[in-house]
Structures are given as structure tokens and as C-alpha cells.
Amino acid sequence: MVRKMLTDRGLKALKSAPPGKRQIIWDAAVPGFGIRITDRGHHSFVLCVRYPGSRYPTPKSLGDVGSISLEQARNKARQHLELIQRGIDPKVDAERRRQAELRKQQHSFESVAEAFIAKHVSKLRTADDVARDLRNEFVKRWGKRPISEIDRHDVAAVIEAKVNAGAPYRARTLFAYVRKLFGWAAARGTYGIEVNPCSLLKPSDLVGAPAIRQRILTEPEWRVLWKATGELRYPLGDLVRVLALTGARLREISEATWSEVDFDKKLLTLAPERMKADAAHVIPLTDSVIEIFKGLPSHDGYLFKGRRRRGEGDVPVSGFSKMKRRLDALMLEEIKLTEWRVHDIRRSMRTGLSALGVQDRIAEMTIGHRVQGLHKVYDLHSFLNERREALKRWEKHLLGIVEPRPNVVPFLGKADT
Known part of the structure; x- marks a missing residue:
């Protein structure tokens, strides 16, 4: 050859x-x-x-x-x-x-994200929030790209942009969501991704150490907040007042339904799947909360209804970012206001319970925190009466701040001679 x-x-x-x-x-x-x-x-x-x-x-x-x-x-x-x-x-x-x-092209980030939302996120208590954040923050950026081509540099760019925009808490939350998505996809082994691109990224390097929030509302802030809620139309004003009176989490009240309310027993019973601790939580209702509930315009479906689209059934209220901006604007008309969050209402209420002398264990159970240690295993008493008393004391204290009685000395008349 x-x-x-x-x-x-x-x-x-x-x-x-x-x-x-x-x-x-x-x-x-x-x-x-x-x-x-x-x-x-x-x-x-x-x-x-x-x-x-x-x-x-x-x-x-x-x-x-x-x-x-x-x-x-x-x-x-x-x-x-x-x-x-x-x-x-x-x-x-x-x-x-x-x-x-071909598989790489079929397994775009968008298609995998939607599968993750349908098969995993939909089972979570915070499903709506997680799905919305994944779609708005990641699918809009990477939608048609093969998921196997997205690397840690892409992820870091999104998270660091949030940090640079002054939103480190949100950046940390988004990183947790997308890390879970990539981990889920890699574990299934059918999407052309073998390694989680987030595995080499550390939240502390991207975002920094998590800051422990210690913000609580002062008495003047409680007063202007209460006044501002009176100027918000249903359902947001009533919603915030119930949060202030109960110390419950935002979603626990905003997604409450009338089937969970028992006026005779004065209770609001939240199912385990609606609770962060995955255990049912019973909230004793004080007179002020009952008065708010009875004054709501509708007594079926959700207590606090949102705007529903054509062809849809009842939906719970949403638009909390707009609500917060409206509250800020109304409060700033009255006082100087440092940065605060809706969750600070819950922290302020819990701090108030301690100030009123409520035992720590009762106070924790009142706001729906899970009992830790041996008490979780051996002491299943609900302490319902104690929690009801704690909420009554808080109600009296809070109303004394936001609706103080006029300081009037009663006229006794002329003494007999």
C-alpha cells in the first residue's frame, strides 16, 4: 500500500x-x-x-x-x-x-424548573412563593438554556446582583431555592446534569454571614402602624391588625379560611400542612380578633380574599410588597421610621409577651413555635387556657398603646355640708 x-x-x-x-x-x-x-x-x-x-x-x-x-x-x-x-x-x-x-436541548432550565415545581415545590407550605421566585429570578434569565450548561458562575452572578442591590436576605433565600433545584435535578439523573453547580458555592462567601434581626416596634411605631391600618381598605388593614394581635406568621393568617374559625370556642385551627413546624396550631381568639373577623365582608372561603382572575375560584390576598410600601408612606407622615419588615410585628409581639411576664414556653407555643427537647416527646398538653390568657394580656397591652383612653379626671360634684 x-x-x-x-x-x-x-x-x-x-x-x-x-x-x-x-x-x-x-x-x-x-x-x-x-x-x-x-x-x-x-x-x-x-x-x-x-x-x-x-x-x-x-x-x-x-x-x-x-x-x-x-x-x-x-x-x-x-x-x-x-x-x-x-x-x-x-x-x-x-x-x-x-x-x-438532543436531551440537552430538551432539558432546558425552564422545563426542568417546571418539573421541579410540579413534583417537589407544589408539596411545600410556601409553594406559591418558591414557584414565583424561581420563575421570576431564574427562569426569566436562563429559560431556554440547557440546564447542563449553567455553571456556578451563572448562579453567583444572580445572587451577587441581589446582594449589590441591598437585598442580602433575599439573596440568601434565592440561593437556597436554586441550590435545591439543581440538587433535585442531579439526583434524578435524567436531565443531563451530574453535579450541582451550587455545590462549590457557600452562602457566607456570596452573601456574608446571616444577620440576626433584632428589630422590634416602639410604642410610637405601634400607634402609627395601627392608625395606618385603619386607612387601608379590606383586606390588608384588617390582616395587619390580626397579625399584631396574634403574633402569627403572615401566611398563616392571610391564607386562613372560614372553615378554620370556630366562634363558639373562640379558636382558629391551622392544619399541619399550613404550619412551618408541620404540626397543627390552635390560636385562641381574643375579643378584638373576633370583632375583626365578624366585620369582614364575606364569611365563606378565605377570610382575606384576593383579586381572582376570570374563571378562577377564591384566592387568598397577596400583594404584600405594595401593602408594605403603603404602610410605610402612611407611617412616615407621622414619625421618622427606620427600615422594618412585616415579620418584625411577630418579633415585637413575642418580645411583648416576655415583658408582660408570660413564661417562655407559653410564649413560644402562643406564636406557634415547636416545643423542643423532652417536652416535645413527653408533654403533649396544649396549654390552651394559658395561651388564651397570654393573648388577652397582650391584647390589653397593645390596645393600651394604640387606643389609649383619655386621661380625664371624673367630676365628683360639691361635697355635702
């Missing part, structure tokens, strides 16, 4: 094979590589070796001259030879890679 060093110049000088014949000019650089020439002047690169599963060497095309360059054809031949040495048929490998690329 005569070999010669093939060159681009030599390719241009090639002539057709004799009529009824085919010729192969072998390359001196790569074993089994050459150019096949037909009597019709068709030139193609070939690799002639014994392929896996074949008894004899067989020339197989690598591509037509002109469609790929000589250097590209040589490199392709070398790659095929390497595969054949490992017992892999290049055609089978090419099909495997083609299918992998």
Missing part, C-alpha cells in the same frame, strides 16, 4: 478515477486514512480499519472533500482510531452524542 503525505495543494490537483474504477490515495500521516476517488470525480475522506464487530478492514467515509478540510478530516480519523482502540464504534459514539445533545 503506497502512502503519500496528503496536502491541500495536492487535493486540488486530483483527477477522476478510470471509468468503472475507484481509487484510494493513502495518507502517510495517519494510518488507514486516505481519499477515495470515483470515476465521476467524487472525492471523499475515508478511514479503513477493522471496526468493532467487523472481521475485515472496511473503508468508511469521514466526509466529502470540500465539506471538511484535510486537517479536520485527519483529526476526525485520529479520534475514530482512539475510539476503536477502546472497542467503541465511532458511529455508535456519534449517535450517543447526538442523543445527548
